[in-house]
Structures are given as C-alpha cells and as structure tokens.
Amino acid sequence: MSRCSARLAPLFFLVPAFLGGCVDMPRPFGDPGREAQRLALNTPPPRLAIPTPGESLLDNKAAALWAKDMTEGLLSQSVPAVAQSVKPGDWWLNMIATLQGDQVVPRFVVMTPKGEARGHQDAPPIPASLWNQGDPQMLSQLSAQEAPQIANVLTGIQAAMMQQDPQSLKRRPARVYFQGVDGAPGDGNVALARAFATSFPDENDHFQQTAKGADYIVHAVVKISDGPKGLMGHPQQHIEIVWHTLAADGKEAGAATQLHDIDAHSLDKAWGDVAVAAADEAAGGVRQIITNYSGRDHKPLPPEPKG
Template identity: 35%
Template sequence: MRCSDRGRPGAAFRWLPFLLLPLLFLAACADLRPYRGNPGGEARRLALPPAYRIAVPTPTGALLTDAGAERFAGALAEALRGAEVPASANPAQPLDWPLVVTARREGGRVLPRYELFDADGASLGATEGKPAPLRGWGMEEEAVFREVATRDAPGVAALLEAVEASRKASDPAALAGRGPLRVRLAGVTGAPGDGNKSLRDRLGEFLTRLGYLPQDGAEGATYAVHAEVQAVPAPDNKQRIELQWIVSRRDGYELGRVVQINEVPRGSLNGLWGDVAYVAAEQAASGIREVLQNAAQPELDVAAPPAAPSAPAPAPTPAPARAEAPAR
C-alpha cells in the first residue's frame, strides 16, 4: 500500500499502522494535501458536536470602525464554521459563549486577541492571534480580514478543545472515575528533527477529540502512552521510520502497541515533521483507542454448563401382596 505525499515533491509514503498484541489494525492511505496550513473541516473535525454555540459580537476594542468591526466578526464566524466550530456573528443569546475580539498596535503590526466567555460571563481562556499588517488592518481591507480570520480560527478551535477537556476533567462523573479516561502522554523519543515534540502534541490533540483527557503528569491517569522512534537506512537513498506507541496501565502492565512503518527520502524528516506528524498521530490515536477499548471491556465469566439432569430415580417396586390365609 503506497500513498503519495503530493505536498513534498518526490516523496513517497507507505504508512502501515497496526496493533500488536490485541488486534491487527490497517489504515487506508491518506492524501496529505488537506492537512497543509489550515486543515479545514475534513481534518479538524470535532469528535462530538459541542453542546454550545460561539457568538462573535461586533468588536469594540479592535482598532476598527463599527462597519469594519462588523465585517471582521462575520469573516471570523465563517472561518470558525470552516473549522467545525458552531459560530455566529450575532449578539450572544442566553446560552451562547461569546468570543470577544480585541487588538493592540505594536509597531507596524496589529496583534489580535480572542477571549472566550461562558454564558454566565466567566472567562474560559484566551489566545493570541498572529500579527496583521497595520496598514491593511487600518484600511479595513476585506482580504486582510479574511486572511487573519482563516489563520487564527484554528487557534480558537484549539482553545475550545482545551476548555472542553478542562470541563470534562472537573465533571463529577470524571472525578468519580466514571467519566472520560485520563491518559498520560509520557513523551516520544528517538525521532529526528522536531518529531518528538510534534508527534506528542498532535497525539494529544487527537486523543482529546476522541473524548480522552491527555495530561503530562501521572497523577490521576489510568493509562499512559509513550512512543519510541527508530530511523533505519533503507535502499534507494531512503529511510525507514518505525514508530511504536506503547500503551500501559497504572501498574505498568503493557496493554498493546500501535506500530507504524513509513519510508521517506533519507534526511527529509531532519527538520519539521509538519503534515507527517499530523497524519501519523491521527492514525495512531485511532489505534490507541482500540487498545484502550479492549482493555476496558470486562472479562466475561464463562459460566459452567448446567449439569445434565439426572435420570429420574426408578419408582420403587411395590412389594408383592401378601396372601392372607383363608379363614377357617
């Protein structure tokens, strides 16, 4: 099975992910083009539709006129919907979560900031956008608004995912051990370039979307995942990248492994992993979920077959009637 990485000319990929111990897991090839830049709806799909809507009211502190602020709110809401976040450029309704946009000037640039509030007005967190050119922002150019909105929407989506994970962690069911499973991300070792960090970060994102609570520390975690990477020389000036995601439980017992094998041009992953880390972590997260689901299934007690009914005891043979002597 071969997949062509059209985003990296001349590179041919063949991802072969599978599970060791519990089952065999084969994944289809993935076209890497949708994952470049802003992955959009196909790649950044939330695991479950959120139980809220994001309201993007017209900003009042974004260094824009009223008309320009209204247009930017519309562009941002559209970009968020493209990232699978339910959003509307309207004043917040009683159950909406408002996303308040502000901006500050820094030299020849403008730095947007996005702060999320819950329906009761409590701040849930904030994220900084990337710098925008002061001239285009001040002239309220439509192209600049759309570029900034499209570029910053994934950061807002990531903020929402973090908020959801935090809310799940504080849920009474989770605290009682009946909620989402906590999984410790114990790191990735052996990868060239920025692979150790990129693989770990992307895996955390995908496990969050699958409903788990990834965390750095061991406290409260039921399971742990760590990865070992080996880069092995291969023929035709290629390199075989072998990834093993090892899943264990609190007592150290290994539950299973998700193994991925990928051939790349030699040295092509000595820098940024980018889309390769994204696709690898997406496939690995699905395999890890299967390992955890298998581990969580209660063992079935095989009941002993019911004993065969014993043959009915033969009816007692009646004693022969005693003959009475005739009366004399």
C-alpha cells in the first residue's frame, strides 16, 4: 500500500470559497461570520463608503468618476466598497490629490466612523497637466493599480483589531469539529478519520467534540469512479477525496482536494499507509484554509502617526 500512498500525496490542491481559486484570501471588512458577531462593536461594518472626493483637483464629473472607478477596483479585490456619501457608522475612503510642483500625488486614506485616519496609501506622482484633464482612462488605470494596495491596508487594519481581541484567532486556537469521512470503500472511512484526527491538531487548531461553538467544521467525502482499462490487464480507478471546511456561519471557507488514478479495487479492503499519507497532507491543507480564511497570520497595521 505504500506505493499507492506515495502517489496520492502530491496530487493535492486547495479550492478556497472566494477569489476564484487564489489561496491567499484577504477579506478586509468582509463578513467573518460568528467572529464578527462577537466583535460587532469594534469591527468595521461589511462595507467601505467611497464618497465623491472634495479635494481631488478635479471637476465634479471627473471626481465622481474617480470614486466609481475606485469602487470597482476594490470590489475586484473582494472589498465590499460602495460609491456613496458617508453615513453614520461607516468606515470610508478619503481620496485626496495634492499638488507638489508640477506633479499631483493621489493619496487614499482609510477613515474610521469617528473621522480618524487609520491607514493610507500614496500613489506615484502624476504630471499635473495630465491630472487636470481628468482623463477617464488615467483614472481607471490609477484605481486598478492602487486597489490591491488599499486592500492590503484594510487587511492590516482588520489584523490589528484581531490582535487586540482575546477571542480572535490571533489570540487563541481555532476550535474545529471533525464530522468524519464518507464514501470510501473498504475501511477508508475509519482509517482516514483516525489518521486525520491524529495529524490535524496543533498549537493553532484544536478539535472539540461537538459542532456547537466550533469556529470551523471539517467533513471529508471520498468518490471512486472507473478509470482507463490500463495496460496488461491492470484497469484503473479515479479516487477523489475532498476535505470540506465550513466556517461557523455555514459558508465554505475552502476545500482541500486529493486526486489520483489507482489500480482498480486496490482500496476495497485495507487502506493502510495510504490513509496516513492522505490524511497527513490534508491536515496541512485544512490548517492553511483556516489560516487564510480567518486572517490570523496577517500583519497588523500600526496606527497612523498623530499630527
């Protein structure tokens, strides 16, 4: 069985629930589920207002277009931005353009509901002669260029808030409920479950015995299907093992998937070290999903300097 386990392990990949397959999932100001409910008084609402900038050195039409383009850029980064005036309780993005000689420097400042600057991003200088034209293509390119940087600022702000809260996953291990394995032939359900239960827990992720109060729920599903006939009378089967990881609100945080072709019916009885190898790698994948989804490894952004 060791020959098969060595071939199963490399065929492993993560399928996060968001961002079209990107493993690193910044979720600034998104909805982190139950954790957001615990920290409702301290965390930003699930949107970022982007009002038409009043200090943009642009006419009203171009300024409104800049706000619209930046909203679209941040939406592409999975930031729930809204081009609208600031309402009570909103975090918002203050877009400013300052003249420095014959250059204009755009600055993006993340503002708290109290009107305090919490983080900023400066764009490279743009010739004033070009900026003053309010060219739509220039504004669109600027917004697309700066949106990922602003998303990183928001991620750092969220990480700083997590760092301050003892109930966030930056300050305590994740509580994980493992529902087991279904669909495997032979002793696969039991063997995979036992191996995963041994491999998964570490200082950052702990198992608990019930789903109540869990931060994440993990459930694995195995599917076997007929493959090619193979050579010299050795038919093949396809095996797929998907380790689904659900957040506390029921949304899928991600899925760790293992795929391979095996000798037909070679796993109909004992899985042996195939289960150990598959579960060990899956444990690492599930830990990565939890880390990415929770943002617990994101670097906190320091406060803005005063004055």
